[in-house]
Amino acid sequence: MAADLELSAPPRRGSIAIRRPRRRRTGMVWFLGPAVALLVVFSLYPLITLIRMAFSDVGPTNLLSGWHWVGFHNFGPVLSSAEFWGSLKTTVYFTAGVTVVDLALGFVFASWLSYRSLDARFVQALMVFVWALPSAVVGNIWRFLFADNGFVNKLLGEVGLGAVNWLGSAQLSIWTVSLIACWASLPLSVVLFRAALLNIPTELLDAAAVDGASRWQTRVRIVLPLLRPTFLILTILNMMYGFRSFDYIYVVTHGGPGTTTTTLPYLSYRDAFIKFDFGRGAVEAILSMIMVAALGLAYLRASRKEA
Amino acid sequence: MASSLATRRRAAVSVHDRQGVGPRIGRVIIFLLYGIPLLWVLATSFKPESAILKNPSGLTFTPTLAQYRGVVGQVWPAMLNSLQIGIGTTVLTLAVAVPASYALARRRNRVWARIIAVTLGLLIVLQMVPQAMTIMPLYSILAQWHLTNTIFGIVLATSAMVLPFAILLIRPFFLGVPVELEEAATMDGASIWSVFARVVMPLARNGIITVAIMIFMQSWGELLYGTTFLSKPDAYPVGAMLALQTTLYGTEWGHLMALGVLITLPVLVLFIFSQRRLMQGMLSGAVK
Numbered sequence: 011m012a013a014d015l016e017l018s019a020p021p022r023r024g025s026i027a028i029r030r031p032r033r034r035r036t037g038m039v040w041f042l043g044p045a046v047a048l049l050v051v052f053s054l055y056p057l058i059t060l061i062r063m064a065f066s067d068v069g070p071t072n073l074l075s076g077w078h079w080v081g082f083h084n085f086g087p088v089l090s091s092a093e094f095w096g097s098l099k100t101t102v103y104f105t106a107g108v109t110v111v112d113l114a115l116g117f118v119f120a121s122w123l124s125y126r127s128l129d130a131r132f133v134q135a136l137m138v139f140v141w142a143l144p145s146a147v148v149g150n151i152w153r154f155l156f157a158d159n160g161f162v163n164k165l166l167g168e169v170g171l172g173a174v175n176w177l178g179s180a181q182l183s184i185w186t187v188s189l190i191a192c193w194a195s196l197p198l199s200v201v202l203f204r205a206a207l208l209n210i211p212t213e214l215l216d217a218a219a220v221d222g223a224s225r226w227q228t229r230v231r232i233v234l235p236l237l238r239p240t241f242l243i244l245t246i247l248n249m250m251y252g253f254r255s256f257d258y259i260y261v262v263t264h265g266g267p268g269t270t271t272t273t274l275p276y277l278s279y280r281d282a283f284i285k286f287d288f289g290r291g292a293v294e295a296i297l298s299m300i301m302v303a304a305l306g307l308a309y310l311r312a313s314r315k316e317a
Numbered sequence: 318m319a320s321s322l323a324t325r326r327r328a329a330v331s332v333h334d335r336q337g338v339g340p341r342i343g344r345v346i347i348f349l350l351y352g353i354p355l356l357w358v359l360a361t362s363f364k365p366e367s368a369i370l371k372n373p374s375g376l377t378f379t380p381t382l383a384q385y386r387g388v389v390g391q392v393w394p395a396m397l398n399s400l401q402i403g404i405g406t407t408v409l410t411l412a413v414a415v416p417a418s419y420a421l422a423r424r425r426n427r428v429w430a431r432i433i434a435v436t437l438g439l440l441i442v443l444q445m446v447p448q449a450m451t452i453m454p455l456y457s458i459l460a461q462w463h464l465t466n467t468i469f470g471i472v473l474a475t476s477a478m479v480l481p482f483a484i485l486l487i488r489p490f491f492l493g494v495p496v497e498l499e500e501a502a503t504m505d506g507a508s509i510w511s512v513f514a515r516v517v518m519p520l521a522r523n524g525i526i527t528v529a530i531m532i533f534m535q536s537w538g539e540l541l542y543g544t545t546f547l548s549k550p551d552a553y554p555v556g557a558m559l560a561l562q563t564t565l566y567g568t569e570w571g572h573l574m575a576l577g578v579l580i581t582l583p584v585l586v587l588f589i590f591s592q593r594r595l596m597q598g599m600l601s602g603a604v605k
Contacts (some may be wrong), residue, residue: 037509038420038429045417045480046436052455052477053443059454122343133344136351138596139588144538146559147577151358154570157373161357164374193350201599254447257540261560275449282453283545295450306445 063292070286084289093269093277094294100184101273101298105252107188108195112248113241115192116199121229123200124207134200141197149261152190153177180270183263187271191258195251199244206240207233239312246309253302274298362575369571384575392555392579398468399537399554400583405472406479406536407529413476414483415525419513421484422491437485444481448541456545465546471554474546475536483528486602490524491517527594531602534584555580 064084066077088094119137123130140148155161156176163173176186210233218228256275259265265272265280272280274294282291361369363380421437424430455474456465464470494517502512518525543557550561559580562573588595 038423038425041416041420041513042432042436044413045484048413048473048477049439049443049480051458052473053446053451053480054439056451056454056458057443057446059457060451063454119343119347122340122347125340129341129344133347133351134596135592136348138592138599139585140351140355141599142534142584142588142595143581144540144556144559144584146538146540146556147581150559150562150573150577151354154361154373154574155354155357157570159373161354161374198599201596205600250445254449256447256449260540275447279449279452288453291453295447299446299450302445302447303442306441310441 060292060295063288064296066289068288068292070288080289084293088290088293088297093272094297096269097272097274097277100269100271101253103184104188104191104255104271104273105249107185108191108252108255109245109248111189111192112196112199113244115196116203116244117237117241119196119200120203120207124204134204137197137200140194143194145194145257146261148194149190149258152193153262156186156190177263178267180267183267184271187258187262190262191252191255194258195248199248202240202244203237206237210236239315242312243309246305246312250302250305250309253298253305274301358574359578361571362578364571366569366571373570384571385579388572388575388579391558392576394551395553395555395558396580396583398552399556399580401468402471402475402539402543402554403533403537405468406475407533409472409476410479410483410532411525411529414480414487414528415518415521416513418484418487418521419491419517422488422494423496440481440484444485448478452541452545459546466548466552468552470546471539471542474542475539478542479532479535482602483532486528486531486598487521487524489601490521494520523594527591527598530587530591530594531598534587537583538580 062077065079065081067080067083068077123134157163158173158175158178162176166173175182177183214232214236215228218232223231253273254275255273256279259271259273259276260279263271265276269277275298278291278294278298280291281287281294285291361373362384363382364375364378365381365383368375368378421433424433459465459470459474462470464473498516498520499512502516503509507515537554538556539554540556540560543554544560547553547557550558553561559573559576562569562576
């Protein structure tokens with residue numbers, strides 16, 4: 011690290027060289043300044059305000075000024091409420107669904123797509139296009155397809171199965187929303203897996219083939235271990251994605267039926283913006299952010315190890 | 318040596334080109350999973366509402382543009398709002414992110430190296446903060462500055478949201494520009510700004526364009542800021558407008574699907590021109 015810095019420092023040669031670094035440094039401040047200003051005002055300050063809010067007594071009457079510091083007073087009711095723990099459980103289910111499906115199908119789909127044929131390229135392009143769709147569009151597409159008399163139930167009827175109450179059932183709805191989130195996020199996993207698969211040196215697979223390994227053996231013994239870093243990074247990325255998920259729940263179920271699809275971000279949003287209990291919403295936001303941050307730390311470690 | 322080359326060639330054939338039926342069938346499955354829902358939505362948007370009411374999954378109907386005629390008056394203002402938000406966010410974000418990425422890619426001295434380390438850490442932390450979490454304090458800031466109910470307020474909030482992503486994605490492109498090139502230009506008497514604008518920035522063009530496209534796509538469909546910071550539905554961008562339909566006319570499917578198709582069209586056009594870049598952006602955005 012130190013040696014690296016020494017190397018990149020400008021060489022000192024004569025009086026011009028002494029003046030140059032200083033001029034450059036001030037120049038760099040102007041390059042970086044606007045970005046830092048924007049972030050401090052619209053990202054960092056709101057974050058700090060959120061933390062203050064969690065430790066204050068804030069309601070609709072004193073939202074703009076006059077907050078009383080109440081310490082951990084807001085945390086008690088949240089931590090002792092069944093709703094918080096229920097929505098933590100919902101979030102974990104949702105996240106687990108997204109992570110497992112994205113990893114498993116991501117790997118399988120990527121193996122199907124890691125060929126240089128025209129149809130492989132077309133199918134991958136189709137997936138990337140879906141990834142780029144606005145979440146409100148994706149949410150409404152699936153609300154339509156999962157409707158009681160919608161396309162999915164019609165297909166089930168065609169093969170002789172009964173209709174399923176995809177979004178109205180208390181047990182099923184969270185998995186349905188999780189499936190919708192999978193559909194939209196799977197393309198990212200596939201693109202990452204596919205790149206990793208194409209990065210495997212052909213010599214390696216060749217050597218295995220020469221030694222008489224079957225396709226299946228090669229896949230399990232050689233390919234999977236080589237993809238370990240990709241699996242690791244995607245696990246954490248998907249878990250963070252799951253813990254942050256808000257859009258599909260907002261568009262598709264509004265947290266219902268009841269509170270069965272109310273994940274932590276949605277709970278925090280609802281308590282603050284619909285129930286106007288800002289302190290409570292802030293506490294819930296902070297608690298779930300701590301969980302995201304823990305995952306984020308794990309992600310940083312994993313990606314550093316890989317690089 | 319010669320024999321190893323020969324086997325290598327054979328391996329390349331067996332791995333990449335000679336495929337069994339498995340992958341082919343697999344790709345058909347993926348197409349069914351991703352193509353059919355989109356085609357279904359497209360078909361429904363050309364279906365008369367009466368036919369949808371009778372049977373939402375019916376396949377026989379006379380195609381009509383009635384749905385599109387019905388939504389065009391409503392979707393047009395929303396698309397104009399979203400276009401302003403999309404362009405505004407892309408321009409503002411790039412205007413601050415590109416110079417910042419460059420500054421963060423050049424360790425001039427010890428102090429600056431520290432500043433870089435701290436800023437990068439801050440960016441990573443801020444990138445992890447879920448959008449729904451800071452919406453309350455953000456709302457009160459915008460309210461104090463009388464920026465709620467304005468497109469500019471949304472642009473500011475969205476830009477701040479995508480800025481860490483933009484910087485972290487553009488910075489590697491500047492890291493790849495050799496410092497010698499800049500030094501040569503400086504020797505010739507160019508100022509730091511003209512070195513940046515004339516020498517360095519053109520070399521990072523690929524990264525900048527990729528990020529621009531991704532930011533535009535994201536801000537075009539942005540949902541939460543639109544619904545929260547704007548109180549008049551006629552000022553809504555497309556994401557918020559579509560989410561509002563959900564609560565008001567939940568069952569007018571044809572109407573909803575026609576809206577969805579129209580909102581998607583600009584994304585499709587952009588996608589057609591930038592598919593490869595988008596894929597690169599996905600890769601570098603995730604692995605940094």
